[in-house]
Amino acid sequence: MLATYEAATDRYRCEEIDLHPADASTRQIDLCAPESLIADIAAARAVSLDLHAGGHLRLQTASSEILLAFESPASRNWFVEAHISRLMDLTAVCDDAGSGDAFLWLLADVEHLWLLNVARRNNKWAGVVLKRKRINLADSVTMKAFMRRPTDENARNVIYLLVDMESGLELPKSLPLFAELATWARSTPPRLTIKLEPGCEWFLFVPLDHVSVDGRANEVSWAVEWVVTAKSLTRNHLERKQMVHELSELRTLLRHTVLVINTYPHFEERWLEATGRVRALLRYLCDVEIQVGREFETHSLRVLVNPAAAEIEQMLRDPNTWYVFAAFHVESGVWQLGGDGGRFPLDQFEKGSLAHIRLMRVYHCNSLFDPANPMAIHDSIAGVLLRAGAARAEGSAFVENFPAFLRAVVGFVAEHPSLRLVLEQQLACEGSDLSQLLSQIEISIGTFRRGR
Numbered sequence: 001m002l003a004t005y006e007a008a009t010d011r012y013r014c015e016e017i018d019l020h021p022a023d024a025s026t027r028q029i030d031l032c033a034p035e036s037l038i039a040d041i042a043a044a045r046a047v048s049l050d051l052h053a054g055g056h057l058r059l060q061t062a063s064s065e066i067l068l069a070f071e072s073p074a075s076r077n078w079f080v081e082a083h084i085s086r087l088m089d090l091t092a093v094c095d096d097a098g099s100g101d102a103f104l105w106l107l108a109d110v111e112h113l114w115l116l117n118v119a120r121r122n123n124k125w126a127g128v129v130l131k132r133k134r135i136n137l138a139d140s141v142t143m144k145a146f147m148r149r150p151t152d153e154n155a156r157n158v159i160y161l162l163v164d165m166e167s168g169l170e171l172p173k174s175l176p177l178f179a180e181l182a183t184w185a186r187s188t189p190p191r192l193t194i195k196l197e198p199g200c201e202w203f204l205f206v207p208l209d210h211v212s213v214d215g216r217a218n219e220v221s222w223a224v225e226w227v228v229t230a231k232s233l234t235r236n237h238l239e240r241k242q243m244v245h246e247l248s249e250l251r252t253l254l255r256h257t258v259l260v261i262n263t264y265p266h267f268e269e270r271w272l273e274a275t276g277r278v279r280a281l282l283r284y285l286c287d288v289e290i291q292v293g294r295e296f297e298t299h300s301l302r303v304l305v306n307p308a309a310a311e312i313e314q315m316l317r318d319p320n321t322w323y324v325f326a327a328f329h330v331e332s333g334v335w336q337l338g339g340d341g342g343r344f345p346l347d348q349f350e351k352g353s354l355a356h357i358r359l360m361r362v363y364h365c366n367s368l369f370d371p372a373n374p375m376a377i378h379d380s381i382a383g384v385l386l387r388a389g390a391a392r393a394e395g396s397a398f399v400e401n402f403p404a405f406l407r408a409v410v411g412f413v414a415e416h417p418s419l420r421l422v423l424e425q426q427l428a429c430e431g432s433d434l435s436q437l438l439s440q441i442e443i444s445i446g447t448f449r450r451g452r
Contacts, residue, residue: 108199119176138202260326262338274444306338355389367395
């Protein structure tokens with residue numbers, strides 16, 4: 001059997017596989033994946049499927065293995081037959097993923113919800129595939145209470161709901177989603193990639209920064225990445241590797257990154273000092289000389305402050321715009337221009353028109369759902385950006401925090417090795433100290449920690 005990744009369609013094309021309930025044999029699949037994903041792939045690589053009588057499935061390659069526990073051989077065989085391409089997708093990504101990675105996959109058929117959760121420990125991947133009655137916890141009283149008031153107590157109640165027998169989901173507490181965090185230190189938060197198939201969008205509202213099921217405060221929470229489109233885990237992994245590589249290069253970062261800082265009448269006076277200090281810091285990233293071969297090029301970090309609608313549209317449509325960091329106030333599901341400049345609807349961007357954008361890290365309130373239909377995430381602000389072609393679009397189901405945006409901007413430029421070096425050199429020429437400036441900024445931002 002051959003499973004081939006087709007980059008043009010972002011799919012694994014698999015021949016049909018037929019498993020019988022009594023079958024406990026080993027089957028071999030040749031998996032063809034992009035050479036850029038796994039360095040040791042020449043043309044194809046064999047994946048062995050071990051079907052254990054107890055209901056387990058072992059997916060093994062030359063460099064890794066995944067052991068999946070099922071609740072019965074029958075559910076295992078049905079899942080493998082129906083979702084072999086998804087298993088190949090997961091196998092290819094796990095071969096290249098780091099030790100801090102975990103994956104959660106939710107998919108639904110007419111009657112059932114399937115949950116696949118794996119994590120890596122001691123160079124081996126282990127996890128479980130659960131079959132449950134199809135439910136939508138967004139309709140529960142507990143979830144609705146959390147959506148109205150996203151307090152810590154209501155968030156913990158949602159997590160308890162996931163393991164509650166009466167909820168119909170009854171997830172085991174040993175699930176990697178809950179158990180793996182205990183093995184990580186605060187300094188090394190693990191990354192959880194969650195792929196949601198149609199019908200599972202409600203899980204997007206689960207507060208995964210409160211995943212403790214024993215009532216204790218969490219030392220560390222998952223760094224979560226959501227995949228809510230038809231994009232495969234393979235494509236998502238390739239895009240992330242590309243993004244990390246590009247953002248590590250100073251020349252690429254300066255040429256292709258745009259920061260958008262909007263101020264609004266309802267908070268401009270309160271945060272004027274903090275915003276002004278951040279803007280002063282960013283000015284040191286203008287006219288940076290970079291040696292390219294024997295020549296020198298001059299590049300500046302693009303910063304737009306209260307841009308007009310035409311500027312925003314031009315910036316977003318510019319093929320040189322790859323990374324966007326911004327903050328927008330939102331009213332009735334629509335971006336508001338800075339300085340009380342009016343509305344900026346995103347439905348003007350047709351499908352694929354923003355395909356050059358790798359990441360939109362935008363702080364915008366209530367941007368993960370349509371106000372008229374909270375579960376229609378694909379019609380939300382973030383959903384419209386994804387439909388327009390942006391590879392990644394961040395958002396929030398709740399009210400965002402402008403000081404958090406300022407803190408994120410400062411962290412982005414001050415923690416990036418190359419940008420920090422530029423800042424230190426520029427400030428040294430003026431007899432100033434970067435650490436002192438950052439302390440002043442933090443004091444200004446820290447005065448306003450509690451939302452808008």
